[in-house]
Amino acid sequence: MNSGDIAYVLICSALVFFMTPGLAFFYGGLVQRKNVVNTMMACVAIMGISIVMWVLFGYSLAFGGNHGGIIGDFRWFGFEGVTWEAGPYASNIPHVVFAIFQMMFAVITPALITGALVGRMRFKALLTFVVIWSILVYYPMAHMVWGEGGFLAKIGSVDFAGGNVVHISSGVSALLLAVILGRRKGYEHNIYRIHNIPFVVLGASILWFGWFGFNSGSALAANGLAAHAFLTSAVSAASALLSWMVIDYIKEGKPTLVGASTGLVIGLVAITPGAGFVPVWSSFIIGALVSPICYFGVKFIKNRLKIDDALDAFGCHGIGGIWGGIATGIFAKSSINPVARWNGLIFGETKLFVAQVIGILVTILIALIGTAICVGIIRIFMPLRVNEKEEQIGLDISEHGENAYPTFTGLDS
Secondary structure: OOHHHHHHHHHHHHHHHHHHHHHHHHHHHHOOHHHHHHHHHHHHHHHHHHHHHHHHHHHHHHHOOOEOOOEOOOOOHHHOOOOOOEOOOOOOOEHHHHHHHHHHHHHHHHHHHHHHOOOOEOHHHHHHHHHHHHHHHHHHHHHHHHOOOOHHHHOOOOOOOOHHHHHHHHHHHHHHHHHHHOOOOOOOOOOOOOOOHHHHHHHHHHHHHHHHHHHHHHHOOOOHHHHHHHHHHHHHHHHHHHHHHHHHHHHHOOOOHHHHHHHHHHHHHHHHHHOOOOOHHHHHHHHHHHHHHHHHHHHHHHHHOOOOOOOOHHHHHHHHHHHHHHHHHHHOOOOOOOOOOOOOHHHOOOHHHHHHHHHHHHHHHHHHHHHHHHHHHHHHHOOOEOOHHHHHHOHHHHHHOOOOOOOOOOOOO
16 A cells, blocks of 8 residues: 555545535525525535445445445445455555545535525425435445446446536436425516625635545546646636636626636536546636536526526536536547546547446436435425425524524515
């Protein structure tokens, strides 16, 4: 084992963990004042739930053993047998270090879903959903993509740091859950003000910072591949940021700070599946194109389909992740990372591109079925949505009995 690699992956684990508080600020800044506490509390509570579940049984289900290429077993229940010695997934770091790194992915993924549900889902129902969804969707997806004998890995689909596992799965689930919950009251008429733009920028900056650990840490070593993933991540985020600014200029006549912040985040989403597979020059293209793809995708979802994906969880993570998976099938080179068995479409080979499309379709199907089952189970025991009065006064008071700020007349709509 290598002490430098151990230190690097542990630092990257801490960076990935820091992304969830960053997401809390990013989402919290975007919502109305009366729902700030509820929005941020969702991320905080998920940090606790996901870590406990991961250590008890989540890691074992995702990475322990193999049943049909879909799920593991309970051999590492409570991290029993997850030792300081090298494990089956990396010979250069202790098994427990790999498990810790993967734990942070299990934390942030369900937190991404909460952005679509702002202002209308009961907190108990949300936490129950996260528990069931992690078991039915996240753990199987992690196993299929990264686990030994995983179905998607077997067919040659690649996902360096979580395009399928993290972004598409959470984005698609968020969209379906938003449809099931229905629109916020007065959705067609109300203007939903972004209450704290500095929070948005702070959150986006923390996400960018943490994402370097998210993507480069997925090399599982302090090596050239980690540096490559670091650079492609930086370039894609920067290109998407600038691309969104250009769209703002064209559509609104002025660049916006919220738009730039959103652009950098979706640039990171798009590069995630291919960060350790695609050449650096292609990350300019991947980032530059994801902004218009997501911008017009969000417009279509909200204006044409009238779906209340409140903070564009699907519009950014779902659509951005799908584009990233497709782009990996276009630009990947096996000479950069031999985990990719074939080169991408642009280099004259089609097998990887087909495998990527299959992987995306399988992810979408699992997310839809898993989310529908979660909702069906929860509805047996409790309502999903707050009542009209609770929604009107805001979930900060109705669900938590707290106010983020003193009340000022006219600022709490």
